[in-house]
Amino acid sequence: MKTLVVTKGTYHVTNDEEVALVAKNLGSGLAICIRDQESGVFGLCYLVVPFLKGKDPDGLPSFECNSGLRAFFKEVTDVGGKREALRTWLVGIGQFLECPKELNVGVHLYSLVKKTLEKNGIAIEGEFVGGPFNKSVQFGLTLGPDVTAPGSKKE
């Protein structure tokens, strides 16, 4: 199985069952793993911040939440995913032990993503969020999400 690394602020959607999508070092960012088992379409979107002022940065279509999610779900349906068959997992959102609200970027991002998914009727199958961990995730059509982090029991 070949792995394809999805970097911060980008997404990837595929129907190649030989591919595993990987997002490393999520920090306070959030990886949305999505899969439609019936059509064999799956994808991973790596969001970093809830909002950005001004236009979207070049080459980083999903650095911010709203336009990133829109573009990602469009790609999922364009490749053949059916909204009603989508299963979603959320991974990431490392959190400091104590943090002022201005720096609680992950929590703002997570709330916004949850709200957007609920509004669009997309069910969340599982969550691996929060805690003081810098998580990474590997995800495929039949795999995972497989979540690891330095300092967690798994590693």
Place this chain on the structure above:
Amino acid sequence: MNMDNQQVVQPDFTLEYIFEQLTKLPTFPKVVQKALELLDDPNTTTQDLVEVLKFDPAITTNILKITNSARFGLQKQVTSLDTALALLGQNQIKEILVASGSLPFLSRELYGYGMRPEDLWHHSMATGICAECICAHIGFDDPSLLFTAAILHDVGKIVLNLFVGAKLDTIMDLAGREGFTFSEAEWMALGADHAIIGSEIMRLWDFPLDIYRAVRNHHDPDLYVQDKVSALLALSNILVVMLGIGVGTDGFRHKISPRLMEVLGLKKDDVYELLLKTWQAFTDAHEILELYKS
């Protein structure tokens, strides 16, 4: 006196061993220190700098590699030291010198902190880059001072690595189950944390007070809000941890002062923008990030 029932307590000399290691650490390159001093003298010429640096081939090679990276945006490939120095600004030269001089220290695997060879180098460079972005954002007038502190802020991990590795289970228990910060757990297990050890190293290397104080304070929420350089360094490190760059077992196991943003006059939107700028500048610096391999 009956000694049979008394428990014999073995003295723990961990802290003494740690401080002994400080004197064994190679010093920061003298030629770089000398060149940094020269750069603070307004009468220094490019030729003066070349005379100091040219006898250190490793430093010269690194300076040329960094100068030719996309990050500095020079139009032509530069092959000589004097041309490189003539084309760059004073702050750029300082930053290149600090990055180049730090490379041998920061390109190591730190088993105790769960960091691969590239992690400390990437984390340090990203913190330096983030510091520059923050300086530009708020108009801080000495970016190279902050860059130096940022590049070397975790140098104490090099010394503490073996000791942390040996007591990692204790530290992780204290930080995990007991809810202490990683720094508090380091203190409890070893009698020191990587920030104070790093600060002591930088004091021994003759860096200025503003720099080693900021390194000392970078995980202490009560201390880093008391001076601007410390606050800026703390925020740079926090944003890089949020971006997940070169983060090890200590990860997010720290507390952030509720006053940090107020002290620096920054809001939520500033944080989002700084995260973006830092990530963009970090990915532009890919040639520099690869230097740990050499």
